[in-house]
Structure formats: C-alpha cells, structure tokens
Amino acid sequence: MRIGVLTGGGDVPGLNAAIRAVARRAFQYGYEVFAVKNGWDGLVQGALEPLTLRSVSGILHVGGTILGTSRTNPCKSPGDLAACIAHVREEELDALVAIGGDDTLGVAQALWEAGVKIVGIPKTMDNDVPGTDYCIGFNTAVTVVAEACDRLHTTASAHHRVMVVEVMGRYTGWVATVGGLAGGADLILIPERPCTLDFICEHVKRRWEEQGKSFSIIVVSEGAKIYEVRGEEELGEADEFGHVRLDRRDIGKSLAREIEKRTGFESRAVVLGHIQRGGSPTVFDRVLATRFGVKAVDLLQERQFGCMVALRGNEIIALPLAEVTGRVKEVDLELYDLAKVFY
C-alpha cells in the first residue's frame, strides 16, 4: 500500500506524535508513506514527499507539524476537490490519513464520498469534534491554561484584584471549563451558558463579602456570551430580546473593564492566545495521538474506510465520518457544574 498523511487547520501539540505513529505502524505493515505538505493545499498542488524512519524520528515531543498545515478547504472550489482526487490517482495513493478538526474532516468526508479511501484523526484544542471524548491538543491547551492560573494565583496573597483569563473556544467552553477547573478558577464563562454582567459582578462581590476573598480568577472562553439588559450603558447592538452582548472580539479586556467600572475592584485581563497551541504535548496528548495514529493505519489495513478514530472511555473506536462532521460537541455540563463547587 502507498498512503498519504496530512495535517489541516491550526497546529496543536501532538500532531507530530500522530504522524510518527501513522508512519511507524504503516512501516510495520510494509506500506510506503508520503507526506502531503501543508494540509489540503498539498493535495491540490500535488506536493508530496516520502516519509522515512529517519524523518519521523525524534519528533514525538515536538510541537507543530513536520508536514506543515494550511486552512485551505478544497470543498470551497470544485476545481480544487477534483485536483485532490486527480493527485491521489496520479500518485497512486491507495489511501489517505487526514488529521484535523471539523473543517479537515469535512473535506475527508467529501473525498470519501467521491471514492477516495480515507481515515480521519480528530485534533482540535477546542475539543468539540463529536463522537470522541478527547481530541489531540486539548489536554496540552488546558495545561497551559491551568499553569497560567497557577502563576496568577501566586499573586493572590499580595494583591486585591480580579484577573480575567481569556482562553480559546469560539463555539464551545471545553478549554475554559477543564482549564478553569484544574486551575482553580473562581468563575468560568462559556458560550454554552450565557450570563449577565450583573451576575458576574455580584459573584465577585459575594466572594469578598461572604468569604473574605478579595481576589478572583475568572476564566472566559473567547466566544462566551455575556449580556446586559439594555439600560443606561450600552455594550453594543441589542439582540431580538433587547439584550446587549459584550463585544466578543476582545472579550477578556472588555470584561475586565466592565467589572472594574461596576465593582470598583481593580481588574486585569490576560489573553493567552497562541501560546495555548504551542510547546511540547502532555503525556495524555502523546499517548492519545499515538493510539489514534496506530489505529488509523489498522483501519486502513482492515480496509475500513470513511471513518474517524475516536476515544470512547478507554477504547479507541471507529465512527463513520458522516456522523461526526458538520456538528459541534458542546461541553460536558457535569464538569461545568463540578467547577461551581469551588466558586
């Protein structure tokens, strides 16, 4: 067998661990393995090169992706999808392994429908791919968040202050919830649970009045929905219910500013940004990526195509791509509620 492997979308720690696992397992089966460069863009262009034992050596613990990546989506242009299919044939690739998030897996599904043999591996620090308990990159991202909270906590005894930590999560609150739970957050704000500024400010004040705590760490998803009933102050355009939502483009800073204005507590924002997707993967992500990579090739060997590997409990299973694409997995609300025990 000749197979290709590619990584699409934003890079996360653990991609190289998955690539190494795909290649090593494939070598065991006697396959030839080709790097498709820069995500789908490399398949559109036909940019392939062989992977060897040496080229996947020493990369297990390294962030980024040796394959390069891009946000190119060939589904958006009929010519591009056709070019992908043509290059699969030209290069005589028997199958593909596509590592990526919802967007990448959607293309994989389209190619599968067009007859290309393909298996997907879910990665996204947002952890919102349906069907799998965890995606590659998520555990490392929440580790960065928890460590940032630890650092901010060491100043707790010294200052009297609200710290707002803005973390990734445009549509779901996974990073905020698990990172905040592990980082000892005093309040977690996520897209799945809209709330009002009043609620937040009351919470900060109650901590001070009831628990004597003059310090609060608030972890907020970049996509959190924070509203205010329209009044004297406007936060932006009102929605259909007359509610006004805090500007999401810079939610950490906006929230810190509003809290300071309304409670009088000095408030500061920290925006973690891209450091959440850099660095060396955690043990969890290394093991997960390794298991995913080996399983993906096992599926090829068993001629089980058109599916995505997934973690279900402790098992690595296979799911039809059609079942997992085009949707978003919302946060586990049990975890979210668990965090409230410690507010």
Added chain:
Amino acid sequence: MRIGVLTGGGDVPGLNAAIRAVARRAFQYGYEVFAVKNGWDGLVQGALEPLTLRSVSGILHVGGTILGTSRTNPCKSPGDLAACIAHVREEELDALVAIGGDDTLGVAQALWEAGVKIVGIPKTMDNDVPGTDYCIGFNTAVTVVAEACDRLHTTASAHHRVMVVEVMGRYTGWVATVGGLAGGADLILIPERPCTLDFICEHVKRRWEEQGKSFSIIVVSEGAKIYEVRGEEELGEADEFGHVRLDRRDIGKSLAREIEKRTGFESRAVVLGHIQRGGSPTVFDRVLATRFGVKAVDLLQERQFGCMVALRGNEIIALPLAEVTGRVKEVDLELYDLAKVFY
C-alpha cells in the same frame, strides 16, 4: 454530619486536590469536616482537627498532603483497630473518607466490616488498584518519567550510548509502560513480562545494525524480572528453573552494567526515585482528584458506604471495597504492545 478525612501511604501529587474537593463538597452539604492527621496513625491516636474553607484554600496545585500521612496499618495490631473505632465514636464522626492505596483501602474495608461508615478514594502512582482505570498520582508520575526521557533524548544526537531509566513499579509496570510510551522509550521492561538479558542486548544491537541507531533509552520498572540462563556468570541465586534473576534492589544500575559488559555500548543508569512523587499535579490528576473527592462525599450523602470511588471510562462510579482490596491490577497489555511499534 461530622466527617473525617485522611491520607495514607506514600504521598503523591493530587492528594491536596482531593482533600479540597472532599471539604468543599462537604461544606456545601453543611457537614463539619475534620482532618485526621498522618493517616491511620491519627485515628489510632485520636489526632483530629477541624478543616475550614481557609485551610483548604490555595492547595489545589500543591504536592504533598496537608493532612500528613504515614504507613501505619492498624490491622496489624488488634488494639490499634479498636482504638480507631473508639476514636470514631468519641469524636462522633458519622463517616470517614480514606484516600490511599491498597494498604489504606484494606484498613478501610476492615473498619467498614466493623461498622464504621467509610468511603475510599484510590491513589497510587503505581496505578495498580483494581476496579479503577486510573488512580490519583499516576499521571503526574508518568509525566516526570516522560520529561526525563525527553531530557535524555536531547543528548541522543551527541553521544552513542544506552540510557537505562529506572522508574517506580514494584509489582506492576504501569509507570514504565505509559511513561515509556510517552517518552519514546526504545524498550520497556516490566514485572508482568519477564525477559532475559540476551533478549535485551540483542535488541540494542539490532537497533544499531538494522536502524543505524547507536542510542537506546530503556525504561525499566524497579520490579522488572530480568533473568539469565545459568552459565559462566551468575547474577544471583537461581530459581527453581535454574534461572538467575538480576538483583532487583538496584536494577537500573545492574542492568546498565550488564548491557555495557555484553554489548560494548557505553551504558548509564538514571534512577528517578522520589522525584516521581513530588511536584505539582498535572491537569489530569487535578481533575481526577477533584471528581473523586466530590463523588466520595456524594456517596456519604446518599448513605452509600463501604465502597471506593473509581474511574471507569469517563464515569466516576462506586465499587464495594471488598472487591478491590488485596489484589493488584496488572498493566494494560494493549498499551504495552503498542509501545513495541516504536522499538
């Protein structure tokens, strides 16, 4: 309700996270919570003191245990067990939460049989408590192991050498297997899979001859069983089959010495020892410990005693203590075999 909480056996990162979770959940239910000092020793002596919101604040990320611990086992002396029961009554404790490994949980079971209401929480960096997928402390320990392997790998391009990394695991190979898998070990040796020195030396030589790799990292459990068919050299007392086992008291060093003697490759040992049980818990251990602690108190609230909380897939469940004590959970051999893909 008045409840006591204690930690027994060796300390691991995540104990404080569990203590905090027990206390905070208990406060929500309106319980009074008492610290039993230094494991079962504190119950034998009647050394208790109240826990407050303040005393469990700021400890989530801190290693060790604020309760102290000991290896005292009251089951070994009838008077001690009676003293425990007497102090539970005297202090009017309605129930206990005992956090520990097999030894601690065995005492919990004995007290439960004697009528003390009790719930157990499994912790051990060895991860060998039956019934639960993971125990508190394990993920942090394997993270230390993987990071040590990373450090040793950076010298790979510079030297030509065998590095033997001795890790914890007297009876089971969990730490070696997962730490080695995540650390990119080139060979993992565990108690569950005895092997011979010949096999090990052949492996090192084959890596050199077939893959051109003059560097090997071997991760070995302290309790690994490494034999040699009796010949000119003796490694110690022969067993019933005439096999001689490598001295386990210092297995890392002994193994490095034997490899160097037999292969000619320069070999060195690193013995990680107690640094595997120190430091700040990982996100995985923080979340696990938090979930365990909250669930343990929920069980008390539901008057479900005599059981241990456990992780099964993604769920926290309850198991009868009687089912989990006195046995050891061997390593997941699927994971062990997975690691061989990368040898």
Added chain:
Amino acid sequence: MRIGVLTGGGDVPGLNAAIRAVARRAFQYGYEVFAVKNGWDGLVQGALEPLTLRSVSGILHVGGTILGTSRTNPCKSPGDLAACIAHVREEELDALVAIGGDDTLGVAQALWEAGVKIVGIPKTMDNDVPGTDYCIGFNTAVTVVAEACDRLHTTASAHHRVMVVEVMGRYTGWVATVGGLAGGADLILIPERPCTLDFICEHVKRRWEEQGKSFSIIVVSEGAKIYEVRGEEELGEADEFGHVRLDRRDIGKSLAREIEKRTGFESRAVVLGHIQRGGSPTVFDRVLATRFGVKAVDLLQERQFGCMVALRGNEIIALPLAEVTGRVKEVDLELYDLAKVFY
C-alpha cells in the same frame, strides 16, 4: 535589634526568597523580625506581626509575597509619612528593610532623611533600578517571555505568520531585549529605540524575500515608541515633529493589525501580561534574592543605613539610596545590538 521588613509595589517571584533571607540572617544575629503588612500601608496603619523560623519556612520557591504588598506611597501625604515614623518609634523598630522598586525605594530615602534607619533591596521585573546590574524578578520574567517565544516557534514550520509578543516595560526595554534575545526574536522593539512602522514592515518583508522565512516573532515592550510620518493614515495625535505614535495602550494588538494591513502577512498578538510576574522564581532570582536579603541584614549589623544593596558583576555592594532613586536605568544597548545579529 528589632527590625521590620516590607515589600512594596507589584509582586514578583523572588520576594519570598528575599524575606526568608532577611529573617534567617537576622535570627542568626539574634534580632527580632516583624512583618510590615501590605507595603507602606502597613507602616501607615501600624499593621505589624512577628516573623518566626516557621513562618519563613517553605517559601523559597513560592511566588508572591507572604507580607502582602500595596502601591501606597506615604510621600504623597505628609500625614502618612509622619504616621510611618510614629509607628517605627511606637513599635520600637531599630531599623527597616524595604524591598521594592523605584517608588518603594524613594519612600525609603525619604524616611532615611527623616531619621529612620533603613536599607533597601531592589526588585522590579522591569530591571530599571539604577546602580544594580539585576533586580529581583527580572530573570523569572524573561524566562516566561523566552518560553512563550519557544511555544510560538513550534508553530513556525506549520504556519506563515507574524507573531507580536507584547511584554512588560513601560519605560525601558530590559524584558523585551533579554527575553527576546533568549527567545530567538526576529525583531525587538523598545522605548529606548523608537522606530517607524515602515522599518518594521520592511524587516518582515526582507526576511521573506532574502531568507525565505515566512514567520517572524516580534517582541515589543508595552512602552515601545512606534511612529509613522503623518500621511493618509493616522495612528493618533501627532507630536511636535509631526510624527504620529502607535497607541501604547494596546500596542501588541495595534502593531499586529498594522503589520497585517501593510504587508499582507497574517499577524497575531500575544499579550503576556501578569503571567510574567507569577510562578516560582528561577535559580538566578532565588540566589540573587538570597544574597540581597543576607547582605541587607549585614549592613544593618554594620550600622550602614540609608543604602540599597546592589549586584555589581559578581559582588553584592551597597549604594546610597540617594544615588539610585528618581531615575531609570536604560537597557544595555550592547545586548540590544547583540540581538540584531540574529534578525
């Protein structure tokens, strides 16, 4: 002798190491040591409590300050300064050790002029206190910056992008220069070296055209001076030369936006903020803080007051407070120029 010790201004890692050193050395001399709570505020209020061997135990590696801190400056109100002096007498303090930056040391100088025996210890992550090569907290801050750059670099092979890292440094470029040098920055922008947007964009484009590098990491001090000759676009109010300066309130984001607009390279900002002042101190800061603390008490013992301890090469020396307050030490331009070798 009865002495007081306090920490003023923003907290940095290493304060506790200094407090421990002051207390332990003082105990050796047989002094009584008192914690002045929350910086100068505690002296204004008379909030003191004794320090013991136990209270300074286990704090060497912990961030924050066990004394608390504040930005209270009693020089701004004559009554406050008088209250400080009164409390020194009332509490029968023979001398004070004040740990802080320019503001705190200025108050120390004022008290010394008013007859209070005092010694200062310089701390500031900005490293801009004159007379000392390094201040407590600086090395830890630049370590955070360098690690953030490392994380961002791991994505370098995957994306084609400009990353702007905004770091502390309102008046001087120490953190940006040393953090950027150690983090492999491709451009460093500091207050001491104003530049234009054109220069920055040309640099980014030249890296692409001449070195084939589509990825740049730019480290920028929060107080960097970035101008544009007035033209069609305005960045804000023009200064006396008709130059317009990039808004400093949010310089990282503004700069990323301008670079993207002008070069077409996708650009993102990371604002490290308060995580630069949290966490465990580095070895450098622990040793520096320990040496400073011991030396400060040695000066008290030698009855050498009104001075600040300072690092000069490898020596800890004493300088008159009068010489070091009210001024700012600019960045070492040799280091700044050294970084250019790697642009």
Added chain:
Amino acid sequence: MRIGVLTGGGDVPGLNAAIRAVARRAFQYGYEVFAVKNGWDGLVQGALEPLTLRSVSGILHVGGTILGTSRTNPCKSPGDLAACIAHVREEELDALVAIGGDDTLGVAQALWEAGVKIVGIPKTMDNDVPGTDYCIGFNTAVTVVAEACDRLHTTASAHHRVMVVEVMGRYTGWVATVGGLAGGADLILIPERPCTLDFICEHVKRRWEEQGKSFSIIVVSEGAKIYEVRGEEELGEADEFGHVRLDRRDIGKSLAREIEKRTGFESRAVVLGHIQRGGSPTVFDRVLATRFGVKAVDLLQERQFGCMVALRGNEIIALPLAEVTGRVKEVDLELYDLAKVFY
C-alpha cells in the same frame, strides 16, 4: 575566512545556542563556516560539512549539539594531533572555534602551540574552568537540581525523612552549592570541604531536636569527601591519617544508608545523573552561549587567537588558553557559606 566549529566532551544545554551564534556572526563577516563532526574525532578523521543559515535555524532552545561530540583527545596520540593539523591545512581552514571543557580546551592550546589559529569557548556543567565566572550548561544543570529539591520538598509535610540528592561534580562543588542554595538544601557536601559522617548525622539530629524539623534534604556532589575515623565499622580503605572515606562510586546511596543506620531516620537517595545535562537551556545559558559565540568570532576577526572567551562580571573578555587549561576552579566559598545561613 573559512572557519571550523566543534563541540567536545559531554554535551550540555546551550551548545547549540553557541554554535548558532558562532555561525550567524561569522555569516555577518562573510565567512564560510564548517561543522567539525563529533569533537576532535571529526578533525582527526577530516569529517567536515558546511553550516548554513538553515542548518543553525531553530536550534537556540534545543539541548544536545547538532555537531555531535566525543571524548576523543588527539593529544594522547601524536599521530592524531598531526592528523588534526593536516586536516586544518587540507580543508584550508583559517581558524577554529572549539567549544568544550578543560580537556577540549587543552587540545585547543596544543593546536595553537602547533600554529593552528584557534579560539575556545568554555562549557561544562561543573563550572570549574578557571578564568570565567560561568560556563555554558551550569545554570541549566543547577536549575534541574533546584527543581528536584522543590519536588522533594513538597513531600516534606507528609513524611519524616532524610533525602540525599546526588548531583554532578567530580572535583568541585559548584553544582551542589548553587543548586542546593537555590533548592533550599538543609546541608550541602562538596569535594572542597571534606567532612565526617558524625558531623552529618549530628546535623540531622540537631534539626530535629532544635528546630522540630523531621525532614532534611542533603545535596551531595558525586565527588564529595566524607570520612569516618576508623572504628568498628569500616567504610573502605583508610588514608594516611587513618581516615576512611565513603565509597565515592555510589555516594548518594551509601550516605543515605549510613545516615539511616546511625540516626534511625528513614533515608532515601535520588541520583539525578544525566537528566542534569539534558533539556532546553535556561535564559542565562542561552544569553551566555550567544554572547560567547559572537565574541569568539569577533576575536577571530580581530586576529586575536590562542585565547578563550570568558565571563568576568558582566563583561565578556578574552584570556590566553595557556592560563586556563590544566587547572580546576574551586567553588566560591562565599556562596557555600551563604547556604549555611539556612541549614
């Protein structure tokens, strides 16, 4: 100019930072730069290859050495030294930069005496090269030691125990002294300050009796000299004074065993070994290595040969190789005595 660069002896973090600095500065001057592979061995064999901008890119933060290294010492065989000189001529190398410890620098001096233009850069985690305040690799090594002490301290509140941490330092106590000072060691034992077992055991007991501390962390150099006056028990061969020295081959374990036997305190050893020389260099080592590398090339450009770059206070200076080779720089006893304040 055509220059060669090589790394000799054991690898330490920071070598790649120095190599990158040498190459980048040399490219600025328009030099051609050649990698001499595997230390002096590569010069004996004539194993050279060109370095490019690309080959030194992305290595600043990576441990190990991209050049490879070896312990080959051509001074031990006249033919080897002649081969080195011949290859310098054949390859038309105008000058060499040799990065290494005492052994490597001794060869550099021999080559210089033989007419080869050469500059040395000091690296050794032992920090015992004379003439320079610090060597590349030392700060990273002591950071590993201090972090190990931190980890061990977190168990302090839980157990009552003596932990012996064996660190590198065959002839000098630099790593033990600075690592122990920064890690809060309760006793530091180094080659420069021989002591008796009685002294050590008394210290442990006194901490318990006078300070109530049942936990001690003892940091010991691998080459520490620990004696016992000959008595009933023998530790080994007596020296000329009738003193018996603790076996140095395994000093950490031997010491732990003796302490437990004599004091009754449970004692354990941790042997850090090669993890002290792995991993990513600290900011201090990155900046030092960068400054050393740039300065070494500046010396070549100024035609100042036969010398070693060195850190003196904050300055990078040049010293004749003849002055620094063949000797060892003992530990700064002021630092050693400083640590005693905290025993």
